Amino acid sequence: xxxxxxxxxxxxxxxxxxxxxxxxxxxxxxxxxxxxxxxxxxxxxxxxxxxxxxxxxxxxxxxxxxxxxxxxxxxxxxxxxxxxxxxxxxxxxxxxxxxxxxxxxxxxxxxxxxxxxxxxxxxxxxxxxxxxxxxxxxxxxxxxxxxxxxxxxxxxxxxxxxxxxxxxxxxxxxxxxxxxxxxxxxxxxxxxxxxxxxxxxxxxxxxxxxxxxxxxxxxxxxxxxxxxxxxxxxxxxxxxxxxxxxxxxxxxxxxxxxxxxxxxxxxxxxxxxxxxxxxxxxxxxxxxxxxxxxxxxxxxxxxxxxxxxxxxxxxxxxxxxxxxxxxxxxxxxxxxxxxxxxxxxxxxxxxxxxxxxxxxxxxxxxxxxxxxxxxxxxxxxxxxxxxxxxxxxxxxxxxxxxxxxxxxxxxxxxxxxxxxxxxxxxxxxxxxxxxxxxxxxxxxxxxxxxxxxxxxxxxxxxxxxxxxxxxxx
Amino acid sequence: xxxxxxxxxxxxxxxxxxxxxxxxxxxxxxxxxxxxxxxxxxxxxxxxxxxxxxxxxxxxxxxxxxxxxxxxxxxxxxxxxxxxxxxxxxxxxxxxxxxxxxxxxxxxxxxxxxxxxxxxxxxxxxxxxxxxxxxxxxxxxxxxxxxxxxxxxxxxxxxxxxxxxxxxxxxxxxxxxxxxxxxxxxxxxxxxxxxxxxxxxxxxxxxxxxxxxxxxxxxxxxxxxxxxxxxxxxxxxxxxxxxxxxxxxxxxxxxxxxxxxxxxxxxxxxxxxxxxxxxxxxxxxxxxxxxxxxxxxxxxxxxxxxxxxxxxxxxxxxxxxxxxxxxxxxxxxxxxxxxxxxxxxxxxxxxxxxxxxxxxxxxxxxxxxxxxxxxxxxxxxxxxxxxxxxxxxxxxxxxxxxxxxxxxxxxxxxxxxxxxxxxxxxxxxxxxxxxxxxxxxxxxxxxxxxxxxxxxxxxxx
Numbered sequence: 004x005x006x007x008x009x010x011x012x013x014x015x016x017x018x019x020x021x022x023x024x025x026x027x028x029x030x031x032x033x034x035x036x037x038x039x040x041x042x043x044x045x046x047x048x049x050x051x052x053x054x055x056x057x058x059x060x061x062x063x064x065x066x067x068x069x070x071x072x073x074x075x076x077x078x079x080x081x082x083x084x085x086x087x088x089x090x091x092x093x094x095x096x097x098x099x100x101x102x103x104x105x106x107x108x109x110x111x112x113x114x115x116x117x118x119x120x121x122x123x124x125x126x127x128x129x130x131x132x133x134x135x136x137x138x139x140x141x142x143x144x145x146x147x148x149x150x151x152x153x154x155x156x157x158x159x160x161x162x163x164x165x166x167x168x169x170x171x172x173x174x175x176x177x178x179x180x181x182x183x184x185x186x187x188x189x190x191x192x193x194x195x196x197x198x199x200x201x202x203x204x205x206x207x208x209x210x211x212x213x214x215x216x217x218x219x220x221x222x223x224x225x226x227x228x229x230x231x232x233x234x235x236x237x238x239x240x241x242x243x244x245x246x247x248x249x250x251x252x253x254x255x256x257x258x259x260x261x262x263x264x265x266x267x268x269x270x271x272x273x274x275x276x277x278x279x280x281x282x283x284x285x286x287x288x289x290x291x292x293x294x295x296x297x298x299x300x301x302x303x304x305x306x307x308x309x310x311x312x313x314x315x316x317x318x319x320x321x322x323x324x325x326x327x328x329x330x331x332x333x334x335x336x337x338x339x340x341x342x343x344x345x346x347x348x349x350x351x352x353x354x355x356x357x358x359x360x361x362x363x364x365x366x367x368x369x370x371x372x373x374x375x376x377x378x379x380x381x382x383x384x385x386x387x388x389x390x391x392x393x394x395x396x397x398x399x400x401x402x403x404x405x406x407x408x409x410x411x412x413x414x415x416x417x418x419x420x421x422x423x424x425x426x427x428x429x430x431x432x433x434x435x436x437x438x439x440x441x442x443x444x445x446x447x448x449x450x451x452x453x454x455x456x457x458x459x460x461x462x463x464x465x466x467x468x469x470x471x472x473x474x475x476x
Numbered sequence: 477x478x479x480x481x482x483x484x485x486x487x488x489x490x491x492x493x494x495x496x497x498x499x500x501x502x503x504x505x506x507x508x509x510x511x512x513x514x515x516x517x518x519x520x521x522x523x524x525x526x527x528x529x530x531x532x533x534x535x536x537x538x539x540x541x542x543x544x545x546x547x548x549x550x551x552x553x554x555x556x557x558x559x560x561x562x563x564x565x566x567x568x569x570x571x572x573x574x575x576x577x578x579x580x581x582x583x584x585x586x587x588x589x590x591x592x593x594x595x596x597x598x599x600x601x602x603x604x605x606x607x608x609x610x611x612x613x614x615x616x617x618x619x620x621x622x623x624x625x626x627x628x629x630x631x632x633x634x635x636x637x638x639x640x641x642x643x644x645x646x647x648x649x650x651x652x653x654x655x656x657x658x659x660x661x662x663x664x665x666x667x668x669x670x671x672x673x674x675x676x677x678x679x680x681x682x683x684x685x686x687x688x689x690x691x692x693x694x695x696x697x698x699x700x701x702x703x704x705x706x707x708x709x710x711x712x713x714x715x716x717x718x719x720x721x722x723x724x725x726x727x728x729x730x731x732x733x734x735x736x737x738x739x740x741x742x743x744x745x746x747x748x749x750x751x752x753x754x755x756x757x758x759x760x761x762x763x764x765x766x767x768x769x770x771x772x773x774x775x776x777x778x779x780x781x782x783x784x785x786x787x788x789x790x791x792x793x794x795x796x797x798x799x800x801x802x803x804x805x806x807x808x809x810x811x812x813x814x815x816x817x818x819x820x821x822x823x824x825x826x827x828x829x830x831x832x833x834x835x836x837x838x839x840x841x842x843x844x845x846x847x848x849x850x851x852x853x854x855x856x857x858x859x860x861x862x863x864x865x866x867x868x869x870x871x872x873x874x875x876x877x878x879x880x881x882x883x884x885x886x887x888x889x890x891x892x893x894x895x896x897x898x899x900x901x902x903x904x905x906x907x908x909x910x911x912x913x914x915x916x917x918x919x920x921x922x923x924x925x926x927x928x929x930x931x932x933x934x935x936x937x
Binding site: 059060061062063125128129132133136140143144150151155158159162163166167169170173174176177201 | 788789792842847848849853854857858860861864865870873874877878880881884885888892895896927928929932933
């Protein structure tokens with residue numbers, strides 16, 4: 004029942020917000036609802052396995068099944084944490100029709116939570132698309148100058164990908180023994196080697212576009228840049244995780260043979276993506292684009308480690324799913340504060356943040372360290388495990404991917420240097436102390452970064468059951 | 477049987493209504509009551525209660541499926557008249573005449589859902605078609621409407637000829653108008669009679685393609701849909717087309733085996749060209765009305781998937797499809813009627829001026845594009861599942877999906893115009909009551925998209 008309520012709270016709040024006119028009130032409703040969602044997510048995380056099962060479309064045997072294992076819980080936690088953080092950090096931003104904006108954001112949250120909880124293939128597909136539609140409207144209405152074309156590209160890309168997944172679902176469904184969409188039946192579906200390969204390719208396309216894996220990534224930097232920052236945060240902190248989640252929930256368990264057979268190919272693509280994105284990130288002057296490319300590189304590493312198909316890599320990814328979300332969220336919030344107050348995203352025009360506003364400077368440095376995975380930050384744990392797994396997979400791949408650590412240090416520290424140090428630039432002199440909620444959020448996030456970096460054991464415990472399921476011999 | 481008799485009688489009754497009552501509002505009310513009576517008569521038969529016992533000599537067969545389709549068609553017509561009554565009254569002199577034609581069309585429709593004999597099929601198709609020629613030309617002073625009617629009539633007459641020729645061939649081969657699937661002996665292949673029967677079936681196939689506007693027999697569609705008064709386009713593109721598709725599916729589910737291997741080849745050719753022509757041409761349209769005409773061709777492409785083989789997915793799917801497609805299209809045409817101009821630009825800024833109307837238009841559009849949470853998603857889903865189950869190559873399904881993605885392009889142009897473009901929509905005043913009526917359609921679409929089960933369970937009780 005708690006699973007159903009975590010889905011319905013943002014949904015109901017979103018509907019209420021459609022009828023709210025005052026901005027202040029809308030803010031309170033959004034923050035309150037996402038706060039309750041966070042509380043429920045914590046509740047689910049610390050309680051044992053929970054399930055919800057109800058009849059849906061009986062004639063084709065599709066059921067409304069929600070389940071939460073370690074993998075779901077860690078993403079539930081991330082989704083639960085991200086939304087109140089985003090709402091609070093951007094609560095003072097100038098947004099037209101704020102109530103509608105927040106309503107669409109909460110619809111997105113409903114879709115995301117549904118994706119992470121669905122235990123039935125058709126339901127999963129349903130939520131997968133539902134998470135996309137509100138984002139389409141959010142970006143197209145509140146985005147930057149080129150928003151309509153860019154968002155449309157993003158939409159068509161992901162929509163096409165998910166349609167391929169739909170064929171995959173139909174293909175597996177027609178081969179299940181009991182004609183049902185349950186994960187268990189899907190796992191036991193009697194597919195021939197050829198069919199498994201086709202189904203693998205169909206599912207993979209959807210996930211690869213969402214993550215995105217090189218060369219299907221072209222929609223992403225533009226979409227991140229043109230979206231309103233609150234939406235960019237959702238996209239890069241939570242939404243890209245849908246692809247990785249899909250791989251772990253569906254691709255690995257359903258098609259183990261095809262998965263193993265293609266790991267080389269995907270790992271190499273991912274590593275190319277990592278290096279490619281890192282090099283582009285170095286050349287960026289726009290802070291938002293820099294963070295976007297850095298995020299692509301990090302996701303690339305996660306997909307490489309996942310497709311290396313060993314336990315240690317999967318463990319690293321499970322931890323990193325959460326850590327990457329928190330880190331990138333912190334960076335986006337800081338970038339947003341700077342842009343809101345100085346009116347620029349260009350690193351050339353920045354400088355002297357540390358002098359002008361020491362608190363924000365320290366916070367920036369903290370998240371930057373997490374971005375390059377220094378020890379004591381949360382990302383270190385995950386990245387260490389992932390490199391370890393790549394080394395087990397093929398040493399030379401680990402070396403190639405390892406270059407990205409150096410590159411990450413280059414572009415991240417370069418950003419910190421240009422932004423925080425040096426003389427106070429003309430634009431930066433307009434910088435005031437960030438508002439209280441934003442500052443509060445940043446500090447909380449930084450505490451999460453450090454705690455989960457120093458003592459990651461709870462995260463390991465949380466995801467133990469997923470690992471066991473994935474790698475049972 | 478109830479429905480056939482009742483609709484014919486009601487048609488005649490409606491003709492006299494314009495004689496007795498002068499007020500067009502009254503005509504609409506009488507039509508609505510008549511439609512209700514028709515629904516009741518049909519539901520009675522669905523539950524095994526007959527009003528008049530008729531010996532129809534096995535020319536007709538009333539199945540649960542056919543009767544349920546009747547119910548759907550009648551309810552759709554009811555909703556359509558309920559929404560569009562005022563608009564219908566604006567065309568011509570006597571709304572009652574049009575309602576009479578509707579009833580005759582429904583009479584044809586109820587024959588088409590229950591034929592058991594090729595002659596009945598032919599009569600059904602003709603009863604359905606002839607009123608349509610009149611409706612197309614209803615706007616007598618409009619040249620486009622006249623042209624469309626003439627074009628439709630000529631092309632329709634031509635396809636009727638082909639239809640009859642097909643029936644003649646089959647009669648010549650089997651000696652009966654009843655439908656008998658030939659049993660081909662694999663050792664000898666098809667003998668002469670069987671070849672003749674196949675040729676007849678192919679001719680009927682062609683003629684049906686014309687009726688449902690599948691490519692390459694679609695050329696009349698855009699002009700007719702564009703030229704006809706918009707209210708009647710709405711009727712033709714939805715309820716009439718749905719009836720034709722159902723008859724098409726029912727006929728060939730029992731007969732396709734007669735065509736052997738050629739069947740799949742033929743169907744695949746028609747299906748691909750329909751999807752191609754419909755979707756690609758729709759992309760380039762400037763007028764929303766013409767875009768909808770081409771998109772209705774594209775939608776037929778998806779419906780044709782039900783023809784590959786008979787399965788529960790195909791049967792349930794085609795029902796869901798006609799429901800989702802018709803409700804969404806009637807709704808969308810309902811919005812279009814209120815526009816003074818049919819270009820995409822006319823919709824600019826609609827979301828700001830009429831938020832509810834824009835939201836509902838979005839629901840209809842998303843449904844036509846097949847996005848989850850709307851009926852269109854399950855409609856497409858069932859069709860694809862039916863196709864995969866019947867053993868069609870996955871490449872064809874993938875191709876259909878690519879075209880579905882193309883369709884997103886032109887459907888979303890409408891959403892983009894309404895929500896993301898600045899401007900003043902070029903439209904008539906819309907009454908609050910009208911919006912609430914449209915809301916019923918939008919809610920139906922969402923209900924179909926969340927719990928399609930509810931609408932299908934009646935097939936089996």
